[in-house]
Amino acid sequence: MIPAAADTDPPDYLTAMKAQEMWKVADGTGITVAVVDSGFKQVPGVRSESVLPGVSVMSPPPGQPDKTYPAHDDVEGHGTTMTAAIVGDGTGGGPKGLAPGAKVMPVRTSLGTPMAFATGAEGAKGIRYAADNGAKIINLSWGDYYSYERLKAAVQYAQSKGVLVVAAMGNEGEGNNATNLFTQVPGVIGVGAIDETAEPLKLSSHGEDTDLSAYGSKAPVRCKDNTAWCVRDGGTSYASALTSASAALVWSAHPDWTANQVARVLIETAGGPVDGAKRNDWIGYGAARPRMVLLEKAGNPGAPDVDPLAPAPTNTPTPAPSQAAAAPAEAAAAEAGLPWQWLALGAVVAAGLGLAGTLIVKRRRS
Template identity: 85%
Template sequence: MKAQEMWKVADGSGITVAVVDSGFKEVPGVRSESVLPGVSVMSPPIKEPDKKYPPHDDVDGHGTTMTAAIVGDGSGGAPKGLAPGAKIMPVRTSLGTPTAFAAGAEGAQGIRYAADNGAKIINLSWGDYYAFEKLKPAVQYAQSKGVLVFAAMGNEGESNNATNLITRVPGVIGVGAIDETGEPLNLSSHGPNTDLAGYGSKARIRCKENSGWCVADGGTSYATALASASAALVWSAHPDWTANQVARVLIETAGGPVDGAKHNDWVGYGAARPSWVLLKKAGNPGAPDVDPLAPAPTNTPAPAPAPSQTAAAAPAEAAAAEAGLPWQWLALGAVVAAGLGLTGTLIVKRRRS
């Protein structure tokens, strides 16, 4: 990605990326000055309503890995982050803990906090189907504050291909994962909401209950962190741009699908290439208030559906969603987790009561 050359132009300085995840643990490889105090939105136990959780703790390691992918210094076995000059705002949820079922609602609260406290970019390397009704308005609130939101597509590509519902929110950048050769990872969830792709194959991640660094597939989580870092680099170089303009140039300069298509379900518009923006001065930022992912306007208004059609559509759509997306995932993937003994990465499935 020509990182060394890019950093001579911009390294992410001046940009705050909120990592709404499992928290952050101070570990070798991430400088303390790169991480802001942040906040914990973890719900206290019923029997301990006053219990507080520090944002600078992470029993799982997932949030710490995402942080390192963005601002790591490369020491102690850690990855070298793509935007080392950026600041990370850790927003700790219950991801990776026995109460992970609460993470979706907590995440919605955390997204609002990040938007109100200076984050320019929000990184969501997880998804929760059951909390979508709370997550969607929280994401839209952040967007109304000028925040750019990246969300991982999911790691269900080899099973039921359930995709993260957050990526369906207009303006959210859905990120898929590719390997060393630029080919899509089989585990990467994919669909029309994939907008960009990032590297998600073998990477340095936290493992063994966040006690060390090891090498494993980072999945769409890691890919999303790199996409967020790419945006931080571009925004650092062009601080007067809006979220729409940063997103537009990343889309315009992405390394497109190998078959020549403009967009496909696996990599979207292609792999993020911030070097094209910083070094080649490519990409047209365009209008500051126009979503680059919004459908082109048409002059022919769509006909209004008959009342009977409207009444039938909602339950049918809900039934389809219920059948296909009863999931909550943490993005390193259950298969990798089982093979490497990682914690906090199991897919959690719940039924409605």
């Protein structure tokens, strides 16, 4: 395992994204990002004031109905890593968060524990809790198979409350390319991962539900059962957290915008494919570049109640979407860990398998 970088060596992606300049305009203040994940553990690198009390929705084990679990605990470290990617202070070997002024609401599920089979049902409950308790953005860096319908309903409930939902595509790109079912829900931002040169990571799951991409290569992540910071690929989990942080920056600068408007400007200002295509299945519309909105004043927020990923009205048949991966993002798209949390315990498995006939596939704008 590679030791974590020194405190004086911020991850290159922050420099490429012009984070220091962006923070002079907006740093995420006023925005709450719910991280529905494995919880949060107070560690060097994350200030306690950046993390709200949150909630644990973990189910008690059989025979112990009164047992409870604190939200501010994380035996595995995945949720702690996602939190640090958003609001970390860069000390102790951890990452400097992209939206350091935001607040993270930890919502602890059984992810990463022997009770991981309960994560789907718990996650649905946690999504609803976050939507009802002030979250503007919900980050989902995990996926579930058997509880998809319940989770989809929870996501749609959150969206009805004006919440922007961001989900990682998955880390099965080199295997069966299974993608996270969350990303198939209309309006959810599906995020792929790129490296420091803007090339898609080979591990990144990809397909027609990829909307944006962000850095997911070597980064400080929690390791050794959440006892230390190490450096390794963060994957689409990390990329999703950075996209949630990008949305927090934009929303902090434009608090009167809706989730649709925040999503629209991120899509319109993304660093797109080098071949001139509007999007491709690896990076979606391109790498998230909030600096284009904050520093260049680019992007038209458009209608507040129109999903930017919805298809434009048409009277002609819609051609079948191409499954072919196009060229990677341009170098500038690099402006835009832990492995993907597909668990091998019963209900929490690689998403996208065996449900093709029952899913609502997210349709995109033309």
